[in-house]
Amino acid sequence: MKGLWKYISPFAPDQSGAAAVLYELGGIIVICDAGGCAGNVCGFDEPRWFTRRSAIFSAGLRDMDAILGRDDKLIEKLCHAAKQIDASFAAIIGTPVPSVIGTDYKALQRMAEKKLDLPIVTIDTTGMQLYDNGSEKAWLALFETFAAPVDVVDEGMLAVIGATPLDMNGLDAGQQLQQQLTQEGWDKVICYGMGATLDDIRLAGRAAKNLVVAPAGLRSAQFLQERFGTPYEVRYPLAAAPWQAACAEAQSKNILVIHQQVLANSLRTALRQHGAADVTVATWFQLKDELKEEQDIALAEEDDLVQLVRQGEFDMILGDGSFKKALPFYEGTYIDVPHFAVSGRM
Amino acid sequence: MRQEPYYITVKELVEAGRDHIPDELISATHLIYSSPATLAFNSPGAQGFGVKRAGLAIPGSVMLLVGPGCCGRNTTILSETGGYSDRFFFYVMDETDIVTGRHLTSIPQAVQEICQALPTMPSVVMICMTCVDALLGTDMERVCRKAEKKVGIPVRPCYMYALTREGRKPPMVAVRQAIYSLLEPAEKHLDTVNLMGHFAPLIDDCELYDLLHQMGLKNINEISRCRTFQDYKDMAQANFNLILNPESRLAAQELQERLHIPSAELTRLYQIDKIGRQYHIFAKALGTSIDDTAYRAEAEQAVQQFLSAHKDTVVAIGEMMNANAFELSLALARYGLKVAEVYGNLAAEDFVYLRQLAAISPDTQVYTNLSPTMLYYNCSNQDVDVTIGKDAAYYHPGSVNVPWNEERQPFGYAGVTHLFRQLSEALS
Numbered sequence: 001m002k003g004l005w006k007y008i009s010p011f012a013p014d015q016s017g018a019a020a021v022l023y024e025l026g027g028i029i030v031i032c033d034a035g036g037c038a039g040n041v042c043g044f045d046e047p048r049w050f051t052r053r054s055a056i057f058s059a060g061l062r063d064m065d066a067i068l069g070r071d072d073k074l075i076e077k078l079c080h081a082a083k084q085i086d087a088s089f090a091a092i093i094g095t096p097v098p099s100v101i102g103t104d105y106k107a108l109q110r111m112a113e114k115k116l117d118l119p120i121v122t123i124d125t126t127g128m129q130l131y132d133n134g135s136e137k138a139w140l141a142l143f144e145t146f147a148a149p150v151d152v153v154d155e156g157m158l159a160v161i162g163a164t165p166l167d168m169n170g171l172d173a174g175q176q177l178q179q180q181l182t183q184e185g186w187d188k189v190i191c192y193g194m195g196a197t198l199d200d201i202r203l204a205g206r207a208a209k210n211l212v213v214a215p216a217g218l219r220s221a222q223f224l225q226e227r228f229g230t231p232y233e234v235r236y237p238l239a240a241a242p243w244q245a246a247c248a249e250a251q252s253k254n255i256l257v258i259h260q261q262v263l264a265n266s267l268r269t270a271l272r273q274h275g276a277a278d279v280t281v282a283t284w285f286q287l288k289d290e291l292k293e294e295q296d297i298a299l300a301e302e303d304d305l306v307q308l309v310r311q312g313e314f315d316m317i318l319g320d321g322s323f324k325k326a327l328p329f330y331e332g333t334y335i336d337v338p339h340f341a342v343s344g345r346m
Numbered sequence: 347m348r349q350e351p352y353y354i355t356v357k358e359l360v361e362a363g364r365d366h367i368p369d370e371l372i373s374a375t376h377l378i379y380s381s382p383a384t385l386a387f388n389s390p391g392a393q394g395f396g397v398k399r400a401g402l403a404i405p406g407s408v409m410l411l412v413g414p415g416c417c418g419r420n421t422t423i424l425s426e427t428g429g430y431s432d433r434f435f436f437y438v439m440d441e442t443d444i445v446t447g448r449h450l451t452s453i454p455q456a457v458q459e460i461c462q463a464l465p466t467m468p469s470v471v472m473i474c475m476t477c478v479d480a481l482l483g484t485d486m487e488r489v490c491r492k493a494e495k496k497v498g499i500p501v502r503p504c505y506m507y508a509l510t511r512e513g514r515k516p517p518m519v520a521v522r523q524a525i526y527s528l529l530e531p532a533e534k535h536l537d538t539v540n541l542m543g544h545f546a547p548l549i550d551d552c553e554l555y556d557l558l559h560q561m562g563l564k565n566i567n568e569i570s571r572c573r574t575f576q577d578y579k580d581m582a583q584a585n586f587n588l589i590l591n592p593e594s595r596l597a598a599q600e601l602q603e604r605l606h607i608p609s610a611e612l613t614r615l616y617q618i619d620k621i622g623r624q625y626h627i628f629a630k631a632l633g634t635s636i637d638d639t640a641y642r643a644e645a646e647q648a649v650q651q652f653l654s655a656h657k658d659t660v661v662a663i664g665e666m667m668n669a670n671a672f673e674l675s676l677a678l679a680r681y682g683l684k685v686a687e688v689y690g691n692l693a694a695e696d697f698v699y700l701r702q703l704a705a706i707s708p709d710t711q712v713y714t715n716l717s718p719t720m721l722y723y724n725c726s727n728q729d730v731d732v733t734i735g736k737d738a739a740y741y742h743p744g745s746v747n748v749p750w751n752e753e754r755q756p757f758g759y760a761g762v763t764h765l766f767r768q769l770s771e772a773l774s
Contacts, residue, residue, distance in 0.1 A: 039388030
């Protein structure tokens with residue numbers, strides 16, 4: 001039945017994706033909610049929350065704020081916080097409540113900009129989309145707002161777009177990427193979202209090349225190509241341990257990979273190099289046309305996965321372990337490739 | 347910019363008075379900081395009992411959460427907790443649902459599919475609604491009645507409306523009403539009492555059980571000790587309800603109106619003399635008497651043993667734990683400990699404790715977890731030997747911590763005894 005999920009819990013929503021992008025940048029981040037969404041964003045979808053402080057706040061909306069559309073009260077609270085918190089920008093991230101009452105985020109932005117001497121970013125997430133949609137909006141808003149013209153391009157500099165804990169397979173993914181890409185010959189590696197600063201975003205035009213590691217970063221890479229002429233490449237350069245196990249058994253197999261599209265595509269390349277017969281990528285998240293192969297599947301409902309696996313005759317499935325609960329009938333090899341946005345595991 | 351956390355001393359608070367609580371301590375006036383210390387406030391379901399888990403207190407029940415995907419997100423944690431993985435189901439709303447109300451016609455079918463997918467029929471299906479349906483003004487009672495007709499078992503709404511948190515019926519009050527709503531009129535048993543308020547039982551050695559027995563009450567019901575749906579339904583036989591958490595008052599009031607079960611209330615306290623006084627007043631009101639001397643002596647001994655070894659202990663007290671932070675602060679200060687800091691969400695009712703605390707510990711600093719300025723809290727400004735509460739541990743990671751947030755609920759003398767034994771153990 002459309003909308004009914006009996007076995008798999010909901011995935012990280014768009015507001016979590018947006019917050020993850022902004023988490024390390026030193027801004028005031030306001031989740032425009034009653035409290036529960038901010039609690040979920042931090043308490044569940046943001047693993048850095050326990051080890052690294054960030055100025056994430058809930059707007060603390062109450063029923064009359066929503067009914068009467070008290071945007072002025074929200075701006076008043078934001079101004080009060082800005083007097084207390086040393087921040088380089090402020091961001092307002094949407095949730096279901098402002099979505100239902102039709103909040104005008106552009107108007108919120110203008111109101112805030114008039115009262116604050118800070119750049120303001122608003123992200124019209126709704127809580128009804130998935131995390132990658134929120135991340136994509138946040139990446140784009142950041143580069144559109146902050147990336148300024150530069151005089152020179154650093155030919156030894158590579159910038160990574162799309163990395164947040166929701167998409168990567170480790171909290172130290174930023175360092176891992178730096179290490180891996182330096183070994184590949186780059187002098188300087190900037191990892192937006194995991195290690196980079198707001199100044200790095202401002203100087204985005206200096207990168208000789210951008211590397212997209214998750215679909216949410218693709219539109220920003222295209223935007224930076226248009227604005228600065230920076231070329232981009234799309235691949236996930238970090239091979240995780242489960243990959244090796246899968247590759248060792250891949251010979252002549254019909255394999256289904258369920259993950260974020262860029263990681264899944266890179267995993268497919270590795271599986272093919274180890275003799276896999278057919279590899280299909282399926283995802284509930286963004287399936288970009290320019291990155292997909294003909295057989296790849298966009299999943300929308302829980303039932304879609306059940307149907308795909310029943311009909312697909314897959315010898316092996318690679319995906320987050322939590323999907324197994326929906327597939328009790330599946331008798332092939334299932335290899336757990338954790339996806340934080342799905343199960344909160346890395 | 348000062349980059350300092352906001353705090354106020356107990357003396358200053360009391361001098362200002364309950365009608366002049368500083369804005370910084372009133373959550374509706376500022377943005378709410380989302381730190382690990384605020385998890386219990388912002389996302390009460392993420393740990394312990396929030397609406398979702400509480401809504402499953404009825405034995406054999408399952409829950410269909412109807413809302414945007416984000417509202418069900420932290421349920422993943424609960425699903426991993428023992429016994430819940432097969433009890434949560436989700437109807438994930440999209441924009442079309444919100445615009446057209448399509449989800450309302452889908453719910454009865456979703457309930458039917460859930461019942462068909464389960465190996466045994468559930469006792470009741472709880473439909474958990476979110477802020478979205480609060481704003482849409484959905485009549486979920488009506489939708490539930492339709493679903494009931496389809497599956498032939500009770501289907502009840504419970505409301506996870508964070509928007510109403512400071513209203514007359516906040517979510518944790520409403521869910522208590524929901525879970526007692528299935529009780530139907532039954533013959534009264536004079537020797538039966540319901541303990542209302544918590545979703546986990548009192549600690550097994552709590553003296554309240556024995557004291558109630560002394561008062562002639564043989565059957566003591568707690569919803570968390572009900573093993574079957576019939577056990578739950580038998581709660582309707584109670585002579586009276588004993589409220590142990592104020593969030594149950596409205597549920598008790600409804601039971602009084604609907605089932606004619608009256609109620610009394612006991613407060614969780616950590617001041618031994620007040621605990622005794624409360625018990626004796628309660629017994630007298632029931633026209634009986636009790637002997638609590640052994641329990642009281644045990645609590646006093648636990649306190650004395652702690653004080654003899656750790657009398658100069660400096661304490662910081664949070665609110666993510668099984669006590670009122672201000673009452674516990676008062677209790678510890680009266681026992682002679684130094685209460686340096688309290689992290690609490692202050693209410694006007696707390697002034698009854700604050701006024702006494704101001705007399706013996708005027709310099710105790712009151713912080714609020716919810717203030718954005720807590721981003722700048724620096725534990726090095728205050729030497730604290732032991733913290734009580736999970737949030738307090740966040741602020742003083744280098745100090746000994748007693749989380750005091752177990753699901754089994756401490757109460758009365760036994761609560762004092764256990765707390766001081768845990769403090770002794772932690773400090774030794």
